[in-house]
Amino acid sequence: MTLHAEGVSRSAGGHLILDGVDLALRPGHTTGVLGPNGSGKSTLLRLLAGLLSPACGLVTLDGYPLGELRRRAVARRVAVVEQQADTQVELTVADVVGLGRVPHRRPWTPGSPDDEQAVRTALEQAGLTGHAERAWHTLSGGERQRVQIARALAQQPRELLLDEPTNHLDIQHQLDLLALVAALPLTTVVALHDLNLAAMYCDDLLVLGRGRVVARGTPDEVLTEELIAQVYRVRADVTPSGPEGRPHIRFLGTLPPPRPAEGERRVG
Amino acid sequence: MSHGIRPATRGGLLWGAGLAVLCASIALTVTIGPASIGVGDVWSTIAARLGWGTSDLTRLREEIVWNLRLPRVLLAAVCGAGLAVCGAVMQSLLRNPLADPFVLGVSSGASTGAVVVVVLGAGGGALSVSGGAFLGAVCSFALVLLLSHTLGGTPDRVVLSGVAAMQLFSALTSFVVMTGADAETTRGVLFWLLGSLGGAGWTDVWLCLAVLLAVLVVCLGYCRTLDAFAFGQDAAASLGVSVARTRLVLLCATALLTGALVSTAGAIGFVGLVLPHAARALTGPGHGRLLPACALTGAVFLVWADTLARTVLDPQEVPVGVVTSLVGVPAFVLVLYRTRRGVRSAS
Numbered sequence: 004m005t006l007h008a009e010g011v012s013r014s015a016g017g018h019l020i021l022d023g024v025d026l027a028l029r030p031g032h033t034t035g036v037l038g039p040n041g042s043g044k045s046t047l048l049r050l051l052a053g054l055l056s057p058a059c060g061l062v063t064l065d066g067y068p069l070g071e072l073r074r075r076a077v078a079r080r081v082a083v084v085e086q087q088a089d090t091q092v093e094l095t096v097a098d099v100v101g102l103g104r105v106p107h108r109r110p111w112t113p114g115s116p117d118d119e120q121a122v123r124t125a126l127e128q129a130g131l132t133g134h135a136e137r138a139w140h141t142l143s144g145g146e147r148q149r150v151q152i153a154r155a156l157a158q159q160p161r162e163l164l165l166d167e168p169t170n171h172l173d174i175q176h177q178l179d180l181l182a183l184v185a186a187l188p189l190t191t192v193v194a195l196h197d198l199n200l201a202a203m204y205c206d207d208l209l210v211l212g213r214g215r216v217v218a219r220g221t222p223d224e225v226l227t228e229e230l231i232a233q234v235y236r237v238r239a240d241v242t243p244s245g246p247e248g249r250p251h252i253r254f255l256g257t258l259p260p261p262r263p264a265e266g267e268r269r270v271g
Numbered sequence: 272m273s274h275g276i277r278p279a280t281r282g283g284l285l286w287g288a289g290l291a292v293l294c295a296s297i298a299l300t301v302t303i304g305p306a307s308i309g310v311g312d313v314w315s316t317i318a319a320r321l322g323w324g325t326s327d328l329t330r331l332r333e334e335i336v337w338n339l340r341l342p343r344v345l346l347a348a349v350c351g352a353g354l355a356v357c358g359a360v361m362q363s364l365l366r367n368p369l370a371d372p373f374v375l376g377v378s379s380g381a382s383t384g385a386v387v388v389v390v391l392g393a394g395g396g397a398l399s400v401s402g403g404a405f406l407g408a409v410c411s412f413a414l415v416l417l418l419s420h421t422l423g424g425t426p427d428r429v430v431l432s433g434v435a436a437m438q439l440f441s442a443l444t445s446f447v448v449m450t451g452a453d454a455e456t457t458r459g460v461l462f463w464l465l466g467s468l469g470g471a472g473w474t475d476v477w478l479c480l481a482v483l484l485a486v487l488v489v490c491l492g493y494c495r496t497l498d499a500f501a502f503g504q505d506a507a508a509s510l511g512v513s514v515a516r517t518r519l520v521l522l523c524a525t526a527l528l529t530g531a532l533v534s535t536a537g538a539i540g541f542v543g544l545v546l547p548h549a550a551r552a553l554t555g556p557g558h559g560r561l562l563p564a565c566a567l568t569g570a571v572f573l574v575w576a577d578t579l580a581r582t583v584l585d586p587q588e589v590p591v592g593v594v595t596s597l598v599g600v601p602a603f604v605l606v607l608y609r610t611r612r613g614v615r616s617a618s
Binding site for chain 1: 363368491492493495501502503505506508509510511512555556557
């Protein structure tokens, strides 16, 4: 049992952002959420994290509605890594990773050996051993994301939600980061823009278009030339030439905008 | 400056040293003043009053120590500690390095309340100056909460609402003083507005100390929650923090403490803004260490600032708020300069 969304909808400013989305996760697998800008990826992740509550529908964790669980209890199960986190506070890597222990600690009690152990393990898993005393503001973008993942791991979650974690990273760090995430023994949901990265590292994919589910399945089921044309309005050439025979997408150009009635959202 | 995991013994040593400095400061500053009194006299008076022995001091000198100097110095310590803790909590909670007890408008509301009582005689004698000040503080804070909630309740809205309330109540204070007060009252009011610990009695000390300790215990219970705000309120929420409840509890606690302090000692500026930054340079950003450090450094700072205020132009007294700003600004600049790498990376 894990996170489960049933027919969730959410609107903002009079616009329907998500419209009846279902999502069932496979425990221990990595699910990629794809879709153009404004398709509702971030909103879906925030609903799954319990940071927003759905206007209709239900998000459950092990069968219990998220809204009925205590925030602290949810944070011990579900960890979130944002697109880009920053702070003005002068923190070290160990301080930031230590924040992951917040949901595990009771007020007026000192930290326990468990906390220190969890921080050490998280640093190790994220490949940051030896960096504990470095200052946050001296880290590169890739290192910061790694630290945020280590912080999430220090929460000792079973579900990990990442919202476009590879934005602003160079290609080596993108691959590093997603390889790290995919290798974790957690039930992971990651919102992504890059279709090739999604093909390489995700077990399952969910494609959103204007707040609705357009497709779901394994990468080779979902990432087809037709779907890319339909959702992104881009011509592409898809071949099974990626690692382990996964689909590889070569982009050929944009397609003309759809008929005016559909009113494609301008991106940029 | 190093952060992170530190041996507990070192922390213990730091607190021991801090407490020792505070006690020594209190003992020393009590001896400073027109009547010459030694540290030994202070101890024998305190011991005699607590029933641990007899003092060989004259009755008058004992009175000076016990009823004039000691309450004043202790009140200075409590006010310094309280204002610094309030500042630290608000800076973290609102993610704004400029937040301090004045930003919530509490101080200016208190000033207006006091002025209305002094100048207009509101309450017909039933309401003391500090009573009026406390009412003013509560009204102003309620206004700020209401306004910021209507505007969306985000941290920047709270700060903006506080600034608006501050301006409004400052204007009201000026208006009341200009239209209703004679020259003598104006002088007295001005003195109070800049902060004064003169006339402190034991009741003031106990009352403020009780509020300080209660608020400190609450804030320490929230210290890891405050740490979680480092990356913003969404990040805090994803770490299991109930953001709205935390903000309400801590804003109310700090407003209560500020109200109590300002209604007793006037609007002493600068301590709440600056001391948290200085304390952060000493302990790092973790609130479990930062809040006690703020309390200690704030207490020591204001004890000495008030001693300066009452001795530098003796027999005249300078409002302590003037001293805190004159001494504090250079210290502030120094602290900011020494921690500038953090600021640079954020720009």
